[in-house]
Amino acid sequence: MNYRKVMLLGADGQLGTDWRSFLRKKKTDAAVFTSADLDITDARRLATVVGEVRPDLIINCAAFTGVDAAEDEPETAHRVNHDAVGHLAELAADAGALLVHYSTDYVFSGSEADMVRYPSGFDEGHTPNPANVYAHSKYAGERAIRGSSCEHLIIRTSWLCGASGHNFVKTMLRLGAVKEEISVVNDQFGSPSYTGNVITNTMALLAAGEKGLWHITSRGTITWYDFAVEIMRQTGLGAGIVPIPTSEFPVRAFRPFYTKLSTRSLEDVHGTRLVSWSEGLRELLDKLRKANKNAEHDKPVTETSAGKPGKGSA
Numbered sequence: 001m002n003y004r005k006v007m008l009l010g011a012d013g014q015l016g017t018d019w020r021s022f023l024r025k026k027k028t029d030a031a032v033f034t035s036a037d038l039d040i041t042d043a044r045r046l047a048t049v050v051g052e053v054r055p056d057l058i059i060n061c062a063a064f065t066g067v068d069a070a071e072d073e074p075e076t077a078h079r080v081n082h083d084a085v086g087h088l089a090e091l092a093a094d095a096g097a098l099l100v101h102y103s104t105d106y107v108f109s110g111s112e113a114d115m116v117r118y119p120s121g122f123d124e125g126h127t128p129n130p131a132n133v134y135a136h137s138k139y140a141g142e143r144a145i146r147g148s149s150c151e152h153l154i155i156r157t158s159w160l161c162g163a164s165g166h167n168f169v170k171t172m173l174r175l176g177a178v179k180e181e182i183s184v185v186n187d188q189f190g191s192p193s194y195t196g197n198v199i200t201n202t203m204a205l206l207a208a209g210e211k212g213l214w215h216i217t218s219r220g221t222i223t224w225y226d227f228a229v230e231i232m233r234q235t236g237l238g239a240g241i242v243p244i245p246t247s248e249f250p251v252r253a254f255r256p257f258y259t260k261l262s263t264r265s266l267e268d269v270h271g272t273r274l275v276s277w278s279e280g281l282r283e284l285l286d287k288l289r290k291a292n293k294n295a296e297h298d299k300p301v302t303e304t305s306a307g308k309p310g311k312g313s314a
């Protein structure tokens with residue numbers, strides 16, 4: 001990576017955790033902050049830390065991501081996703097650092113007509129129409145960055161899934177192991193994105209010297225129901241997946257019908273690699289299997305098991 005000093009924020013989230021491992025693997029000089037280390041809404045401390053670290057690249061994975069919680073805590077959502085991001089952009093400009101910031105497909109609230117009109121998704125030039133508090137706060141954050149003078153990469157992604165943290169894949173794996181049937185909504189259309197793939201493509205944009213607003217997701221458009229069916233198929237878990245309309249799964253925040261992000265611009269950039277949503281799922285499941293195996297392997301050896309060689313021992 002061609003940067004002298006990287007600053008990573010939100011290093012404990014799903015994307016932040018994978019960024020942290022990536023930077024470590026690449027032996028990048030990085031100052032890494034979890035939410036416990038640095039609250040980005042603490043303006044004075046944020047300024048002090050940026051001043052001390054003197055980064056030339058800031059990767060912001062910190063966000064208020066509770067879509068339903070944001071309806072009850074709109075001020076907090078705006079403080080984190082809008083005000084703090086605007087402040088971070090000013091600090092990045094002062095420090096001469098490039099700011100990489102993540103935003104969401106939920107800035108769009110597409111209809112059935114949109115799905116027909118834009119079958120490959122909304123492109124970066126399409127005007128957003130956020131329809132819940134979280135989406136409004138994220139769109140406001142995007143505008144704050146674009147209104148500042150900092151050099152930036154704003155990357156919208158969707159249905160994010162990684163090996164750490166909470167996401168749909170992990171929920172399905174948990175429920176699939178204990179339930180015979182799982183009801184999953186079949187009238188919200190979008191595309192899953194895998195943290196590893198988001199990082200690979202963010203790196204490709206950085207390597208190509210790109211700036212501005214970009215979309216990173218996977219190939220293909222599906223519903224949560226389609227996703228759940230494929231998770232069960234690829235894992236061999238036996239739970240039946242029952243399609244239901246959104247109206248039968250009441251949640252606090254409004255969920256848009258169609259939010260597919262077009263990745264046409266990204267595909268033209270040298271070095272990008274876009275996976276299909278099912279291929280990305282295979283990669284993620286492999287990663288989870290390896291992580292589970294390592295966790296098993298790392299378990300402390302107990303007195304009983306140490307004394308009795310297991311099957312297959314020489």
Ligand SMILES: NC(=O)c1ccc[n+]([C@@H]2O[C@H](COP(=O)([O-])OP(=O)(O)OC[C@H]3O[C@@H](n4cnc5c(N)ncnc54)[C@H](OP(=O)(O)O)[C@@H]3O)[C@@H](O)[C@H]2O)c1
Nearest residue numbers: 010012013014015035039040062063065102104157159160
């Ligand atoms: N998850 C998705 O499906 C999805 C979809 C589209 C776009 N995105 C965007 O992608 C980015 C990464 O999402 P993610 O799924 O990795 O989110 P995540 O797992 O919820 O991680 C967000 C991180 O930000 C931290 N954070 C929250 N408030 C903070 C504050 N005031 N100061 C410092 N850190 C704070 C959280 O810490 P605590 O846990 O301690 O609060 C958490 O570690 C976000 O910008 C999100 O909006 C996500």
